[in-house]
Amino acid sequence: MRRRDLLVGGGMALAVALVPFIPGINSYYISVIVRALTFIMLGQAWNVIAGLGGQLSLGHGVFFGVAAYAVAFLFNGFGISPWLGLWVAMALSALLALLIGLATFRSRGVYFALATVAISLGFEKVARFLTAYTGGDAGLAVNFRGTAPWAMQFRGPAPFLWMDLVVVVGFYLFTRWLLRSRLGLRLQAVRDDEDAAAASGVDVFATKMVGFAISAAMTGLAGVLHVQFYLAIDPGTAFGLFQAIQIQLPALIGGLGTAAGPILGGAIAILLSEATNWWATVSKLQGADTLVYGVVLLGVVLFAPAGVMGFLRRKRATPR
């Protein structure tokens, strides 16, 4: 069983890693894979607090955006390499999560979800306003250095594919470990029944805080890789409501609270997004690409609340 997982997972990762070596491959396809990997990464990060911990955060754009802005700001303003900046960005994201958690984890259920929406939209407004630091509506462009590995800038998208792949595999292994660890078990206990968890000695508040901070730091790393790949970030991409919804899709489609779910879900979501982008361009219909996200979100919640993983598990469980 474990061995099969290792073979399948390792095989898939190897296959993705070798894609840039396909002779004559269009770098557009590599970019799509990079986009998919970022998407998966975000899903993996959100899954930690929402899937394992049951805390429906709709404000993960904050951690994504703050990390992206921080790295760009440190590089543009002080010439600090993103390789160093990413640690600062991740720490900042985690710290922010602790602050937000301090303010909101005392309340339960929908209050937390609503508060996180309010926070991310508040950040969007402030980012649009602080033009001197964030570039306002237009956003911030990272100073271009050409091929400069020390500045995490490369010719062609392939290095990002490898970096992102390493992170996705790392996040996957981390989630697998987390699911069985003490912290992970506490998180799942809080998700399933807060009162019962508290009664059996789980410090509910501390558990949520730690889970949230870890999830935020992971999201921050995705934000750093995103901004280094596109060399730009703007308030809408960083903090918009759409970003918050998008972050949830991989885990929801794949299966909340599972290690492999966000990977499957992210891959499916990106295929859908590419297909509808193409369809939207051909049919010249504005909004078609995002419409599909809405339909998928509705469809998953209504018809497949356990996601693809739930479907696979059910199949495996039925006797042949």
Next chain:
Amino acid sequence: MYILQLVIAGLQQGGIIALLSMGLALMFGVLRLVNFAQADFMMLGMYGVIVLGAELHTNFVVSSILLALPAFIVGMLVYQLVIRQVAKAKLASAPEHAQLLATLGLSLVLQNGSEMIWGATPRALPSSRSLQVWHLGGLIIDQPRTIGFAIAVLLGVAMLWTLRHTHVGRAVRAAASDRDAASYVGINVRRAYIVTFGISILLSVIVGGILVTYYPVTPQTGNDFILLMFTAVIMGGLGNVMGAMAAGLILGLVQSLSQLVIPLQLNTAAVFGLFLLLMLVRPQGIFGEVTRL
């Protein structure tokens, strides 16, 4: 004088938020449901009035009345086809999350469906009235906003009266306070839920009809209002209809008066700040959470 002018603007804006929040509060009070798509139904109402105005040359009042029944029916359908089904599905986390996510999905569908139909460019009602004002002493009073405010107040009062004094209203209140007890005394709880959802959507659509007289509409217009609505509902105490209306008025004032101390672009951020402060110090709302409407 300037302050008085801001107060008037704040009240006018607050009236709209109050009516919007009322629908949301009603929905939460009765169905325990947080509806992210509420403001998108308002957006649909705005487009509806524009389309009717262009096709039938009706003014916004007639158009809103024409839209009321379809809105009610659509609301009931959405409840039957989406909200009730979600309650049955089992998401890995809490059931209220499933509803929240479903309404988020619905919101995306409505916004982007509208974008596919009407495009992303802002549209406004081709009305000469939108620029008319009354001069009162040194004050400038915007006509469409004042008319809108008056309609909002009237509708709000009518809603409260309906809830208090009609058979349907009593059934809805009974279902809200205790669904089991209500069903024992012969109230059809499911019907009360459907009617509540329908009325709530109807209110949103009519607010859209008022708003479009002075506020241009894009498919994403709902996003400008959704958080104001939630803030008002939480301020008023979740499910407290009167509280939500009062909070809506207060929010309008805060938004308008905050210009005195912070830059105009940040006035929405001021509201969110207020929201967060509220979550910290008084999550049950200023007026307290009520189970009786």
